[in-house]
Amino acid sequence: MTGQQNVSSGPADPRFFTRSGPFEAQVLADAAEATLVSPREGNMPTEGYVGIAPLQIAGPQDVSFLDNRRYASLLENTKAGLVIVAPAFADKVPAHCAALVSTAPYLAWSRVARLFHPKTPAKAGIHPSAYIAPTAQVDPNCEIGAFVVIEAGAEVGPDCVIGSHVVVGQGVQLGAGCRIGNHVTLSHAVVGERVIILPGARIGQDGFGFAVGPKGFETVPQLGRVVLEHDVEIGANTTIDRGSVNDTVIGAGSRLDNLVQIGHNARLGRCCIVVSQAGISGSTVLEDFVTVAAQAGLIGHIRIGAKARIGAQCGVMSDVESGADVIGSPAMPFREFFRNVAVLRKLAKKASGSADGGSGKE
Amino acid sequence: MTGQQNVSSGPADPRFFTRSGPFEAQVLADAAEATLVSPREGNMPTEGYVGIAPLQIAGPQDVSFLDNRRYASLLENTKAGLVIVAPAFADKVPAHCAALVSTAPYLAWSRVARLFHPKTPAKAGIHPSAYIAPTAQVDPNCEIGAFVVIEAGAEVGPDCVIGSHVVVGQGVQLGAGCRIGNHVTLSHAVVGERVIILPGARIGQDGFGFAVGPKGFETVPQLGRVVLEHDVEIGANTTIDRGSVNDTVIGAGSRLDNLVQIGHNARLGRCCIVVSQAGISGSTVLEDFVTVAAQAGLIGHIRIGAKARIGAQCGVMSDVESGADVIGSPAMPFREFFRNVAVLRKLAKKASGSADGGSGKE
Amino acid sequence: MTGQQNVSSGPADPRFFTRSGPFEAQVLADAAEATLVSPREGNMPTEGYVGIAPLQIAGPQDVSFLDNRRYASLLENTKAGLVIVAPAFADKVPAHCAALVSTAPYLAWSRVARLFHPKTPAKAGIHPSAYIAPTAQVDPNCEIGAFVVIEAGAEVGPDCVIGSHVVVGQGVQLGAGCRIGNHVTLSHAVVGERVIILPGARIGQDGFGFAVGPKGFETVPQLGRVVLEHDVEIGANTTIDRGSVNDTVIGAGSRLDNLVQIGHNARLGRCCIVVSQAGISGSTVLEDFVTVAAQAGLIGHIRIGAKARIGAQCGVMSDVESGADVIGSPAMPFREFFRNVAVLRKLAKKASGSADGGSGKE
Incomplete structure (x- = not known):
């Protein structure tokens, strides 16, 4: 590692992501269409929750979730203030923790995360370096990046975000709200x-x-x-x-x-x-x-x-x-594939075993 | 599908493709090096054929073809005016249809399609946004796209088409008639x-x-x-x-x-x-x-x-x-691969079958 | 081949690569941390070695190497003046040839090649077509190519080479001495x-x-x-x-x-x-x-x-x-994988063999 520091301070590094909130638990429960269960001990933060974080590093003002059975052991030690879980794990939530119980915990998590970190809308405008053919039609409410090429007869619908260096070829049609990445x-x-x-x-x-x-x-x-x-x-x-x-x-x-x-x-x-x-x-x-x-x-x-x-x-x-x-x-x-794998393994073991046993040689 | 309409109006959407023609059947036969067989019933269109289309949607002025035995059933119901087929399918061509019979039907098809939709030649010119190093040599009869970079000492031969954002690095040589795609x-x-x-x-x-x-x-x-x-x-x-x-x-x-x-x-x-x-x-x-x-x-x-x-x-x-x-x-x-697959399947069935038979359990 | 000439004149075509040297054998030995063995017959070139080349085409002023046992037969016929070899091949080196004997011949080769063809350092400067956001920080000793985009808040450390059309997104950090390729x-x-x-x-x-x-x-x-x-x-x-x-x-x-x-x-x-x-x-x-x-x-x-x-x-x-x-x-x-392969092959041969033997048909 030669001295490099990559200590993760959790998700949503502010250099890269914007952040909304804080949000009260019930607001999050509504967004997630989940059932809010208060902590068995302690209180929920009166100022609301400020963000999302994985179980290991979440604090009392963070929302976390258990998405994969493999990581269930992390749940009992989490310091998170609110945890999204499936019903099967509801009674494993630590006593200090509120819970959002959902039969679709990953979907619930997704919506809560989106609430804290909403998509940035298209910033209407065309970068001065972009080249747009005279016969192309670009909705004025689009964000067009640097060095973009939009060729003759192409049509770009409203609210599109077109990244740097994109080429929209001759006659291509893009509907509303598309997001086209760089290059x-x-x-x-x-x-x-x-x-x-x-x-x-x-x-x-x-x-x-x-x-x-x-x-x-x-x-x-x-x-x-x-x-x-x-x-x-x-x-x-x-x-x-x-x-x-x-x-x-x-x-x-x-x-x-x-x-x-x-x-x-x-x-x-x-x-x-x-x-x-x-x-x-x-x-x-x-x-x-x-x-x-x-x-x-x-x-x-x-x-x-x-x-x-x-x-x-x-x-x-x-x-x-x-x-x-x-x-x-x-x-x-x-089923057939794994049966084949098992049978071949068995036959191969037997073959090498009997060869060994019978002749003393492999 | 949320209401979206993607009805295909056949190949060669005019937003994307240019079109030549119409062409008479014999012209197509010559291009295809195929034998022209007149329809058993009806006539060929006097004004010639206007384009190509798949068997299902082709009309009396379209040329179609049967390229794959799997789709042979489409041939008998086609409304195409002219069909390219291998000799083995010549007698399956509907009575209203002319045929181009070829021992290389896919090649014949390719040449007929190319006749209707020829390659667009290079449009000589350098996009004003391109950067061409002073020591690069670009033939004047090239088409150089937007934001192209051609570095020092590179050589681009005649009739090349260089797409947007291409980078032709230092010293690279391109012969005549190359077409280099975007990026x-x-x-x-x-x-x-x-x-x-x-x-x-x-x-x-x-x-x-x-x-x-x-x-x-x-x-x-x-x-x-x-x-x-x-x-x-x-x-x-x-x-x-x-x-x-x-x-x-x-x-x-x-x-x-x-x-x-x-x-x-x-x-x-x-x-x-x-x-x-x-x-x-x-x-x-x-x-x-x-x-x-x-x-x-x-x-x-x-x-x-x-x-x-x-x-x-x-x-x-x-x-x-x-x-x-x-x-x-x-x-x-x-041959050995598929034999192995078959033998393993048989052995695995036997192994599980005898387990079933012997114990009543799987 | 239609008349095209692609005669390879050896590695390091001067259109693409710079060249240092010549170097005396001992200088190369030091760089390679290898042992120099003089030719059994003849002399080393007094003016030093001028470059590297594969065994087949190397001449008396070239350095070559044997990196792969498969190509050992090329060693005895080489005209190279100096050859890098592992100790096991030291006595196979032709009598006219000096040798650099190394227990890590590929590493030795790498270092010798690098000596003849050093990396070109960053040429400080920003191509006039590049777009750099006002809040981005780019060290002055960087080489920034054509049509580069460096977005808001990004940081590029010293001695970086950023190729044409690269997009360094918002807030991205690059440490010193990075080389980022085109696109x-x-x-x-x-x-x-x-x-x-x-x-x-x-x-x-x-x-x-x-x-x-x-x-x-x-x-x-x-x-x-x-x-x-x-x-x-x-x-x-x-x-x-x-x-x-x-x-x-x-x-x-x-x-x-x-x-x-x-x-x-x-x-x-x-x-x-x-x-x-x-x-x-x-x-x-x-x-x-x-x-x-x-x-x-x-x-x-x-x-x-x-x-x-x-x-x-x-x-x-x-x-x-x-x-x-x-x-x-x-x-x-x-080991298990290759045993399985062998056993299945054997079983499959037996199965088809007995079918042949028993019925006379396949």
């Missing part, structure tokens, strides 16, 4: 409302399409678009290719993590989740509420049924039924 | 003609090289280059490190998809294909016409023979012979 | 000294956190930071999300390759190595000196003990003990 590239795209794109994502470039010609590969024109429906979120450095003939579509409310690859003509339904470094090949369809875990890969031209869950590093080569849980490469039901 | 970084690189690089690719940065010293890791100077030969295409956010001593070379006509990693000193031959999220470690050699499927990983210092095919998610730890098909981690012949 | 995005980050970040890395964006609400997913505020300790190096297009409550921390001296994903709240200890395309999920802890090979994936909320080594493409679902070597998905000890 994002958008082309051939129609984007809904409240869409969030993190830095460095690439949306709308050529798909990977070529035919074998007499002198080498010949590029197949990629003539579709990317459609990002309302409330989609896209992670940093993720790539979404535009369609070749049909559109590539990310359904409303879906969330993609960092470094995800979406091939041309893929169609994701509503509220799908695609975790980091997963890849979905061209023309594959995900119905609604599908989850694809990290580093999983889906071959092209297949269909994943609604609410299916694709495990981490899974290699999916054929259709998956609605509601199925698959893992492994090639993909198989979770 | 690409190029350094320590020698680039041939007609090379295409999609947005966000990183070419020529330091390789991952360090030695263990007494006080921690010590960086090994990376003194090679990246050489991209003619007609190479590089996907979005792909990373190609420069060599440490020798060059990192991507052979003529090779195509890399998005989010691919190429380590220092790797050498790819001609017309190799590397699909998204695959990684090729340092000093590994691919001979000509090798295919590496998505998410595959190749260890360093190995050699992959010409025309070998590395399957998706494959983990290659040793040399692969020319023409071999391998998959799995560790890599093995396709 | 890097930094936000919500505290960065130590001598940290190197390659082009396109994304540091400090929102982690992937959301709760299921009544109308879809609700984003959980991400209120932590990213802390990069001294001497950390981060690869191109790598993504490091900031913490949700705690910080995401990369320990001193750690090195991350390209396209790596680090989830929110992850904590890496000192001198960890994470190779390209690997992913570490949220809240996972790596103790010191852990190695994670390419394309490996670690689930969230686990702990990897000091000096553990995670193999390529490994899928780690639970804690790993200090010093352990694991591979496979799910992760298991190296």
Whole structure:
């Protein structure tokens, strides 16, 4: 560590985050749609709570929460003044502590944290260094960062925040309330409302399409678009290719993590989740509420049924039924995968054991 | 979907794509090097065909095609006026439809699509915001985008299109007709003609090289280059490190998809294909016409023979012979991999089955 | 190759690299902390050595080295004047060749190469196109590239080199001697000294956190930071999300390759190595000196003990003990993994062999 000091003073470093409050417990309970339980001993701070903090470092004016059973042991020693917990942990809350009991404690936590640290709204204005083509239409209530490029015919709806160095390509449409991170590239795209794109994502470039010609590969024109429906979120450095003939579509409310690859003509339904470094090949369809875990890969031209869950590093080569849980490469039901692992381990132990036992050699 | 309308009106949205035509059937046949077959019933449109469209939405003035056996059922109901098909499907073409019959239907399709939607040529000119070092040489017939940086001693050949925010580093050479996407970084690189690089690719940065010293890791100077030969295409956010001593070379006509990693000193031959999220470690050699499927990983210092095919998610730890098909981690012949999968499944079923049978419990 | 010439004239192309020297053998030996052995026949060049080159192309005034046993056969035919080798190869050095014998030949090589090609120091100055917020503090001895954005309250220490198009977000701190590559995005980050970040890395964006609400997913505020300790190096297009409550921390001296994903709240200890395309999920802890090979994936909320080594493409679902070597998905000890592979191969061969033998058919 060579003498460097990185003592964490808790979340929400004021250099990076603004802060509202203080808030009284009942205000927090209302925001969280949770039940307020007073401390069994002591009182709640009359001046309210000032912020959120993890169990280990929270003080009497902080709100904390238990989100993961693994960390339950931290609860009994916390000095937090208010703790958000699931009903199962309500009687484990220390006596000095008030509690917000919720059947959805993570959601409750999220809302309380948002109350203390609200999103900063768009600051209307265009940085003087930005380049906006004369035929582009940018709503006056947008925040346009430094060195932004908005090309001919593009349309940016109200209340958008466009980060530094973003390129909004020719004809691209952005709905109201979008937040586009630094260095994002958008082309051939129609984007809904409240869409969030993190830095460095690439949306709308050529798909990977070529035919074998007499002198080498010949590029197949990629003539579709990317459609990002309302409330989609896209992670940093993720790539979404535009369609070749049909559109590539990310359904409303879906969330993609960092470094995800979406091939041309893929169609994701509503509220799908695609975790980091997963890849979905061209023309594959995900119905609604599908989850694809990290580093999983889906071959092209297949269909994943609604609410299916694709495990981490899974290699999916054929259709998956609605509601199925698959893992492994090639993909198989979770149960089968772990049974295979167990059986192989047993057989391998036996094989090496009997080899040892029988011959004295390995 | 919250009311959002994303009705696709077919490919080639005029906000994003220019359009040529109309074209008569014989012109299309010539471009496609395909055989024109008149409709068994009805006539071809005298005014020619106006565009391309998928089978489901094509109309009498559209050209469509059947590229994938999976979608054969769409052919019989299409309203398209002209369909590109392989000989095996020629007699499945509806009676009202003309056909372009080709033994390479995807290539034929590609050329017809290109005829309707030709590449826009470079519009000579330098965006006023670009920064070009005095000693850089940029051919006057290039299109240089906003906020481009071209550093000292760099050379950009004729007819190149350099997107917004591209950095062409010191001394980098670009041949004629290259198209460099937005936000690409190029350094320590020698680039041939007609090379295409999609947005966000990183070419020529330091390789991952360090030695263990007494006080921690010590960086090994990376003194090679990246050489991209003619007609190479590089996907979005792909990373190609420069060599440490020798060059990192991507052979003529090779195509890399998005989010691919190429380590220092790797050498790819001609017309190799590397699909998204695959990684090729340092000093590994691919001979000509090798295919590496998505998410595959190749260890360093190995050699992959010409025309070998590395399957998706494959983990290659040793040399692969020319023409071999391998998959799995560790890599093995396709046939062996799927045999292993089948045998393990059978053994695991038997193991759990006999446990069930024997004890009545699972 | 269509006539293109890519003849490599050896490392350190003068278009891209500066060069010092010549150096006498003893100077090189001192830098390398190696033992100089004179040639058995002939003399060392009186004017010193002028550069480094690989064994195949090095000449009498070049220094070369043997770093990998695979290439030992190149040693006997080299025309290099001086070769760096491990003691085991000292007697294989040709008679005309001087040798630098070192028990750490790669480190010795690194230092010799650095002597010929020293790092260029920061050239103090701010490119006129850069945008620096009035409240940002930039040390006058920094080199700030074109179109850089340094936001309000950010602090950049002395001797930093900030590449073109970098965004240093509000309040971000950079210690002395950092080198930030083109197009890097930094936000919500505290960065130590001598940290190197390659082009396109994304540091400090929102982690992937959301709760299921009544109308879809609700984003959980991400209120932590990213802390990069001294001497950390981060690869191109790598993504490091900031913490949700705690910080995401990369320990001193750690090195991350390209396209790596680090989830929110992850904590890496000192001198960890994470190779390209690997992913570490949220809240996972790596103790010191852990190695994670390419394309490996670690689930969230686990702990990897000091000096553990995670193999390529490994899928780690639970804690790993200090010093352990694991591979496979799910992760298991190296030895067990390769035993499983061998046993399954044997069983599968037997199964298909007996089928063949029994029925004469496959």
